[in-house]
Amino acid sequence: MDKKLHNFFASGLLEKYVLDEISASESLQVEQFIAKYPEVEQEYIKLQENLEIIAKAQAVEAPVSILDNILEDIDDKTQTPVVKLNTSSRKFSWFSIAASIATLLFAGGFYMKNEQNKALKRENQVVVDEIFDLRDDIDKNNQKLDNLMRQFMKLNNPETEKYVFRGNDRAKDLKTVAYINPIEETSMIDVVSLPQLPEDQTYQLWAEMQDRMVNLGILDASQRKLQSVPYVKDALALSITIGPKERLNTTSADSAIAQIDLNNKRNN
Known part of the structure; x- marks a missing residue:
């Protein structure tokens, strides 16, 4: 084998190119080798086939219920409570009316503020739970990626x-x-x-x-x-x-x- 080809294969750039873990300049170098040398092109095709085998083996479908749960949660959070007030035909003095309005505004503001705080606490708890779920998913995905890399390297070992x-x-x-x-x-x-x-x-x-x-x-x-x-x-x-x-x-x-x-x- 040509020394230049031997050094290229030994560098591991082709494996990194297939896994998309390579810089732009290195990617250009690999593409030039693929276009110029049939041996590199054949090995590139083999690496793609091996990666496809492992990717199919590790594929996991997302649960169908995820979208429905998100839409239902959005509907629940966008509903605004309506307070119905009964009108009265009795006449009050302007002072009484103003005092009543002030009292209602204060009570309504307090009620809305209290409800907003409760909703905010619930949303915060949801966010915290989602963060923990995401961290758990990331750990699991990292473990799967690590296993994928190990299997990929085993398949592409020249002695295999x-x-x-x-x-x-x-x-x-x-x-x-x-x-x-x-x-x-x-x-x-x-x-x-x-x-x-x-x-x-x-x-x-x-x-x-x-x-x-x-x-x-x-x-x-x-x-x-x-x-x-x-x-x-x-x-x-x-x-x-x-x-x-x-x-x-x-x-x-x-x-x-x-x-x-x-x-x-x-x-x-």
């Missing part, structure tokens, strides 16, 4: 190998991708599609050793996201089986519906 499970005649629609890094000893599974099974059966992931099979856990069809699985050193192959739920730790030779060979790829 990609393996695609494809189902046999018993599960033609099955498709699952495994990402394995033998240097860092990490394994991740991306469940793309798993055909629906009867209630009494389940999918299991196995690692094939020289003398035995090691159970790596259940694959849930509803968990369509990138997830970590145990790494098994010196495993020859990984296989997905269908078996009864009451016998999770047992398997047979004919129960495998998809398999990837790890030994051949490591020897190449």
Whole structure:
């Protein structure tokens, strides 16, 4: 590889560009490399695909009731109480009328001021509660972003190998991708599609050793996201089986519906 290209890849600018954590001058430099070198363009496309995989796995829909709650809260706060006064035909002296008006104005002002203070206290409490909720959301989002970054870096590690499970005649629609890094000893599974099974059966992931099979856990069809699985050193192959739920730790030779060979790829 060209030394200039090697230094560019080692700088990490391409990863920062994909994640939009880069300055304007660095962004221009990256775009020039993408336009000039096909190797950089291919790696850029790969990074975008990996980021899309993780983004879909972490996507969370906002609750539908949020807008209704906000509109209802606004309606409640904009209602103004109306005080109805009964008119009287009795004649009062100007002094009595003035005194009555002053008293009513004072009482009305006091009442309105009191109501405004109560409303202000309620609004302040709402603001305080919302601030705490926002802080909690920010912490959760920061944690998700941190997990996203970790998974993104694992996927784009040069030592990470990609393996695609494809189902046999018993599960033609099955498709699952495994990402394995033998240097860092990490394994991740991306469940793309798993055909629906009867209630009494389940999918299991196995690692094939020289003398035995090691159970790596259940694959849930509803968990369509990138997830970590145990790494098994010196495993020859990984296989997905269908078996009864009451016998999770047992398997047979004919129960495998998809398999990837790890030994051949490591020897190449």
